[in-house]
Amino acid sequence: MSTFLSGFSLGLSLILAIGSQNAFVLKQGIKNHHLFIVCLVCSISDAILITLGITGFGIIVKEIPTIEIIARYGGAVFLFIYSLISFKLALSESQSLKPEGSSETSLLKTVIVCLAFTWLNPHVYLDAVILLGSISTQYQPYQLVFGIGAVTASFIFFFILGYGAKVLAPVFRNPLAWKILEFIIGTVMLSIAIFLIRGV
Numbered sequence: 001m002s003t004f005l006s007g008f009s010l011g012l013s014l015i016l017a018i019g020s021q022n023a024f025v026l027k028q029g030i031k032n033h034h035l036f037i038v039c040l041v042c043s044i045s046d047a048i049l050i051t052l053g054i055t056g057f058g059i060i061v062k063e064i065p066t067i068e069i070i071a072r073y074g075g076a077v078f079l080f081i082y083s084l085i086s087f088k089l090a091l092s093e094s095q096s097l098k099p100e101g102s103s104e105t106s107l108l109k110t111v112i113v114c115l116a117f118t119w120l121n122p123h124v125y126l127d128a129v130i131l132l133g134s135i136s137t138q139y140q141p142y143q144l145v146f147g148i149g150a151v152t153a154s155f156i157f158f159f160i161l162g163y164g165a166k167v168l169a170p171v172f173r174n175p176l177a178w179k180i181l182e183f184i185i186g187t188v189m190l191s192i193a194i195f196l197i198r199g200v
Helices: 002-015 020-031 035-054 057-063 066-091 107-119 122-139 143-168 175-198
Strands: none
Touching (some): 002 035, 002 122, 020 175, 035 107, 035 122, 035 143, 066 107, 066 122, 066 175
16 A cells, blocks of 8 residues: 555656646636546556556666657647747637637547647656656566556546636636636746756
8 A cells, every 4th residue: 555655646746746738737627628538638648658667668768868859849849839829819809718618629639739748748758757667666566556556646636637627617707817827828838848948
């Protein structure tokens, strides 16, 4: 049980910080747009990455830095473009900024964007794959239990974040509040993109 809790607490601590993926889940939660699928995609992606880490793939990533470089610059470009979209929405006069009832984005496009936020984030490889993978070796022969703990943390976190954000929906019926959120999200995305390019 202690091994499970160690994996759970470490996994939770690594995803708590507000990042691009979390900001996207938060936004989808407020809009209540394909929310279950978004939370599920994020959770399953984390589960795959954590599994790769505890089964030794972290060593490969560490030995082949090209993987991290591709993720870093690809992620930076994606986040930069997404930040521009958020800034454009923040400055728009359109009334379509109301969080509820928005269906202009298809499920497929939403899933693709969600996958990009996860798999083009180099910090995911450093945290979920390399860090968790390395620490899991301390819990042999119970690495799987450690990994299950970390995976459980991801599922709980993303679903609480997404569905908890729905509570804020009444606030974001005000177009001004939605514009402010878009501006904040754009700022977060742009900041992370700059950090990635700088190699921070």
